Amino acid sequence: MTQTSALAGIRVIDLTNNQAGPSCGQMLAWLGAEVIKVEEPGKGDVARTSLGDQPGADSLFFLTFNANKRSLTVNLKSARGKEVFSKLIKTGDVLLENFGPGVLDRLGFAYPKLKSLNPGLILASIKGFGTYGPHSHYKSYEPIAQAMGGSMSVTGFPDAPPTVTWACVGDSGTGMHCTIGILAALMQRHATGEGQQVEVSMQDAVVNLVRVSLRDHQRAGRPVERNGNQLGPFVPATTYRCHPGGPNDYVFIIAQQQMWHPLLRTIGREELIGDPRYDTVKARVERRDEVNAFIEDWTSQRPKHEVMRLLAEAGVPCGACQDTGELLTDPHLHARDMIVEVEHPVRGTYLTAGNPIKLSASAVPISSSPLLGQHNAEILAELGYSEADMAALKEAGAI
Numbered sequence: 001m002t003q004t005s006a007l008a009g010i011r012v013i014d015l016t017n018n019q020a021g022p023s024c025g026q027m028l029a030w031l032g033a034e035v036i037k038v039e040e041p042g043k044g045d046v047a048r049t050s051l052g053d054q055p056g057a058d059s060l061f062f063l064t065f066n067a068n069k070r071s072l073t074v075n076l077k078s079a080r081g082k083e084v085f086s087k088l089i090k091t092g093d094v095l096l097e098n099f100g101p102g103v104l105d106r107l108g109f110a111y112p113k114l115k116s117l118n119p120g121l122i123l124a125s126i127k128g129f130g131t132y133g134p135h136s137h138y139k140s141y142e143p144i145a146q147a148m149g150g151s152m153s154v155t156g157f158p159d160a161p162p163t164v165t166w167a168c169v170g171d172s173g174t175g176m177h178c179t180i181g182i183l184a185a186l187m188q189r190h191a192t193g194e195g196q197q198v199e200v201s202m203q204d205a206v207v208n209l210v211r212v213s214l215r216d217h218q219r220a221g222r223p224v225e226r227n228g229n230q231l232g233p234f235v236p237a238t239t240y241r242c243h244p245g246g247p248n249d250y251v252f253i254i255a256q257q258q259m260w261h262p263l264l265r266t267i268g269r270e271e272l273i274g275d276p277r278y279d280t281v282k283a284r285v286e287r288r289d290e291v292n293a294f295i296e297d298w299t300s301q302r303p304k305h306e307v308m309r310l311l312a313e314a315g316v317p318c319g320a321c322q323d324t325g326e327l328l329t330d331p332h333l334h335a336r337d338m339i340v341e342v343e344h345p346v347r348g349t350y351l352t353a354g355n356p357i358k359l360s361a362s363a364v365p366i367s368s369s370p371l372l373g374q375h376n377a378e379i380l381a382e383l384g385y386s387e388a389d390m391a392a393l394k395e396a397g398a399i
Contacts, residue, residue, distance in 0.1 A: 005032025005362040010186065012094040013038060014069065017045045019142075019168065020126050020202065021098035022065035023175030028094070028182065029068035030355040030364050036092075036379060037066060037370065038085070041073040041399060044372040057346045058369065064352055066369035067342065072380075073373040073399050076107050080398035085109070087383045089117045094182055098126040101137055111197055121195040122185045126178055130201035140202050145170030149206025154213045157228040174205040235284040236263070239321065240296045242304040250321040251299060251307045257281055262314040267298040337366075344368045373399070 003009075010033040014025035022037075022045070029035040039045055047062040072088075075081035089095065095114060097104055104110065104125075111123050125131065128140025129148075143164050146152045151170075156163030181198035189195055207214075213224045231237040231254065242249045255263045257280070261273050278284050284291050299307050304320040311318035322330065328351050333339040340354040345368070354366055376399055380390050393399045 003362070005364050006359055007031045007033035008362075010034065010093045011036065011091060012096060013088060013092045015095065015097040015099070016126070017098065018047050018050075019061075019065055019171035020174045021096055021178075022047070023172045024124070024126070024178040024182070025069060025096055026065055026067055027176065027179045027355075027357075028096075030366070031357070031359070032362055032364050033094075035069040036088070036375070037069045037071045038074050038076075038088070039071060039372060041075055041373070041397070044071070044073070048372065054347060057344075058371070060347075060350065063342075063344065063347070063350065063369045067352065068364065068367050069370055070375035070379060071370035071373055072376055075398050076109075078396065078398050080393055080396045082108060084380070084383070084385075084393065084398060086117055088379075089114060089121065091383070092118065092121060093186070094122045094124055096124045096126075096178075096182075100139065101127060101131060115195065119195060120189055120193060122182060122189065122198060123195070124178055124182050124185075124198040125200075126174055127199065127201050129203050130199060135203075140170075142168055142170040142202075145174070145202035145206050148203045150210045150213065151206050154210060154224050154226060156226045158226050160226070162226070169209050170202045170206055173209055174200055174202045177205045177208065233285055234281065235288050235291050236295055238292065240292070240299040240307075242299050242307055242320075243302055245300070248321050248323045248326075249304055251304050251311075252319050252321065253295065253299075253311065254317045259314075259316045260284075263295075263311070263316050266310055266314040266316065267295060269294060269298075340366050342366060342368050345371065 007028060010028070012025060012028050012033045012035040014021065014035050014037045016022050016025060025035045025037065037045070045062060045066070047065070048058045050059060051061045052059045074084050074088075076085055089109075114121055114123055127136070128145065129135040129138050135148075140148070143152075146155075146164055146169065147162070149170065152162035152164055155165050178198065178200040181200060185196050185198050216224045229239040229252070234254065234256070237254045239250045239252050242251055253263075260279070264270060264272050272278055276283065277287060278291060302310075308318045308320045320326075327333065328339055330339065336358075337354045338356065339351055341349055342352055343349055352366070355364070377387075377390065380393075380399070385393070390399070
């Protein structure tokens with residue numbers, strides 16, 4: 001049997017909005033699943049218009065999380081729309097939703113109903129705080145998840161407030177956790193034939209990502225303090241300013257013990273090789289400010305990418321602090337299809353992040369997100385509706 005992609009033959013019905021759920025659906029699409037994005041007629045995902053940057057076109061925010069999907073509009077509050085959705089459920093493998101607590105139940109599609117329609121269906125739910133526990137009825141957004149999950153408390157400098165990270169560990173991080181859960185449920189269904197419920201809360205996902213800090217709390221017996229860019233009890237292991245001194249002209253350098261002498265040779269301080277003041281981890285920690293000063297004296301005279309190249313050639317881990325413009329033009333990311341150019345029927349060409357998971361036998365080309373209702377006719381035809389049926393559904397406000 002030939003299978004062109006890892007999840008070929010898997011149909012995902014995506015009811016999600018904004019980022020956490022759509023990022024999960026997009027990843028499943030990039031792994032080869034057919035993802036049908038079900039949206040409200042005339043409105044669609046709120047992300048289509050939020051942070052809009054071009055009149056009459058879906059926002060870049062929407063495009064970022066909805067590539068490789070098909071769009072079907074269904075009014076889930078109308079009787080005829082519920083009929084369409086029920087038919088769709090019977091054909092699906094996964095139903096992905098991130099409604100508020102109880103919304104799916106109130107629409108008439110609680111899990112027992114879904115299971116009666118399709119015993120093999122996997123219901124994947126993303127919630128702020130889950131469906132049980134004292135906070136299960138609370139709403140959440142990215143910064144709330146970071147605050148409640150502990151990420152903010154360990155991010156930033158000691159003399160500054162807790163800090164949000166814009167890497168979206170609460171939204172996209174939750175989406176990736178949900179993807180893992182769905183893949184596991186699909187594997188179990190392969191053995192049992194039965195579907196199940198998959199649930200990921202945003203708070204849970206963030207807690208999982210800060211578990212190293214939970215370890216550090218238990219080691220020290222107190223809450224983990226914010227240490228800015230200092231990584232653990234090592235020197236060097238922080239950021240250093242580079243030439244010409246702009247806001248992102250920094251590198252991050254980490255040199256373990258075996259890398260200390262190669263680092264000294266690279267920065268032209270061979271006379272310090274073997275010097276007992278700096279030759280051990282303990283000694284360098286005690287003279288942290290001195291060590292950081294003479295390293296930065298060298299880095300500050302050179303551009304960050306040159307610093308990175310010279311240290312990399314010496315076997316010393318170093319990374320330039322790249323801004324968003326540098327990421328979009330990074331030749332390494334382009335070579336790995338991590339930054340890709342996509343053509344949109346309304347917006348034209350744009351750049352977006354590609355699939356970070358590289359599968360040698362099943363790469364899926366990245367295509368643009370769908371226009372609202374773009375695939376109504378073909379999906380409804382697959383469900384057995386005639387053109388006359390579709391016209392009647394549209395007249396009734398069901399699609």
